[in-house]
Amino acid sequence: MFPCVPAIWPQSYQGRNLPRSTRLPEHPPGIWKGIDIFQEYDPRILGNNALVPFLVAAVEDYFKSTFIALLRYSARKETFLKGIRLQGEQLLAISDGKATVEEQISETLSFQRLSAVCRHFDALDTKLDIAGALRKPYHRRSQSLFESLESLVLSRHDFIHRATVDPTMTDERIESLIYDLDASMTRVYRHITEHYGWFFEKSWGLGRRLSRKKARNSNAA
Template identity: 40%
Template structure:
């Protein structure tokens, strides 16, 4: 297709909105992993080896110097944490007990695709939407709802795994009435 075909751009509002939600869903996952990484890095005995890999910009160094950003946050900004595969490697560098990949590969509700593989596919979908301007015409409300459920399960499993690794009491979402499929 050499010329822009405007008929290809026509989408139902539901499908268009659902496609636009995917980058935000990935941003939620990335923000959780980054915030958690920063918190763990602050108290990690392996902090020095993580710092050695850091490449900070002049702006980041200035923000740290002026107290507008912690050194841990500046370092974490330089690490890609969108993909669970890459995030898992960064967390394992902080503490070898943290195996996000192994935790997310465990079966989930008798599905053939693990949470790990589903999240990797979701990032690929996000890249197609953002970087190639592709639109997925099959992204119905039901399909998006399933992706949100998988993202919630990913966050819940990651959270529980990390709290278990450190022997911390996990927050009980059921105590506050949050029971949606987790």
């Protein structure tokens, strides 16, 4: 079916028609072990890097769900809807009762980058200031929760789009990021309830984080 493929592909693969500097390496059978970059890192480091996209997805889902709830009852809902254009499939889903208008609108927006998330919430209520809540000091450290989330998203992009592995993504750091996510979601939730005068109730939690010394002793055991 493709008469030219057998004639061209083997020669190109073996490097016969390529300059010496660009020829593909000839790996002896049984020695080639796969992608070099994966051989340079500890499996736990690779595993922790692979967790980063899932952490970002969790944050994205949280902000999207929160935005949907606020949009549904927002006083600026009509104004916000004027700037939205839905596709035929989205309108059909609404017509068939498979999704709400707010849910389909959220699908047209990005909730990955925190700067974009804050713009969406500002469009509903300019006084809400999600960014301000996340930029407040946290545990007397120099990096705010806002900066931590932004850094997490950048790490996700590097891993997914550039295959860049962060060698500092140890178990301790990934645990710290998970606690940062919990603290960020809690702070945003508390900020929203206080802003609108709603009742705050946290029904989830990770528990108190172990100190570094206790964590090492626990891992050693």
